[in-house]
Amino acid sequence: MSRNNLFRCLVPRLYVPSLFAVDLDFLRQQGICGIMLDLDNTIIYRDAGHFSAEIISWIEKVKEKNFKICIISNNRPQRVLGLARKLGLPAVCRGVKPLPAPFRRALALLGTVPEETAVVGDQIFTDILGGNRLGLYTILVAPLPGKEFWATRLINRQLERPVLWWIKRGNKGKQAQRHRGAEDWGQ
Ligand SMILES: [Mg+2]
Numbered sequence: 001m002s003r004n005n006l007f008r009c010l011v012p013r014l015y016v017p018s019l020f021a022v023d024l025d026f027l028r029q030q031g032i033c034g035i036m037l038d039l040d041n042t043i044i045y046r047d048a049g050h051f052s053a054e055i056i057s058w059i060e061k062v063k064e065k066n067f068k069i070c071i072i073s074n075n076r077p078q079r080v081l082g083l084a085r086k087l088g089l090p091a092v093c094r095g096v097k098p099l100p101a102p103f104r105r106a107l108a109l110l111g112t113v114p115e116e117t118a119v120v121g122d123q124i125f126t127d128i129l130g131g132n133r134l135g136l137y138t139i140l141v142a143p144l145p146g147k148e149f150w151a152t153r154l155i156n157r158q159l160e161r162p163v164l165w166w167i168k169r170g171n172k173g174k175q176a177q178r179h180r181g182a183e184d185w186g187q
Pocket residue numbers: 038039040041042121122123
């Protein structure tokens with residue numbers, strides 16, 4: 001993979017300050033009918049055992065709008081499956097994102113093809129890189145504040161810095177402008 005192609009694979013199709021800023025009707029217009037959701041620091045604090053009321057009602061809204069939805073996480077089965085059950089969602093656990101296998105497993109759970117599937121996550125080097133390589137519609141959300149896995153904090157977040165800098169310069173900003181609060185990204 002050339003350096004340019006690698007860089008392209010790191011840039012999300014859309015970036016938003018939080019999950020709640022994702023415009024579901026806009027996604028539908030893009031032909032999206034399946035959504036894979038990262039778990040830790042995307043829809044729940046890494047050490048938390050319960051979802052916020054806002055997240056639970058957001059998931060309900062997504063279901064009501066007839067999106068197929070599943071969890072995709074690198075975390076261990078005890079945590080992922082237990083939490084997914086609380087939301088009534090199927091899940092891929094111990095995923096080893098950004099490798100393609102977990103994304104393929106998630107596509108099988110959803111019963112969708114890559115062109116009609118979005119992945120929402122907080123990490124460029126797992127969620128976005130893996131999703132882009134498979135041709136998914138990638139959505140980067142600002143991570144929930146809180147404790148992170150040591151490798152995420154020391155390695156992945158440092159590697160993300162130059163990519164975020166580039167994104168924030170506005171090179172991919174046009175689509176994000178359709179989304180509520182997108183201009184507040186990173187502030
Ligand atoms: Mg995450």
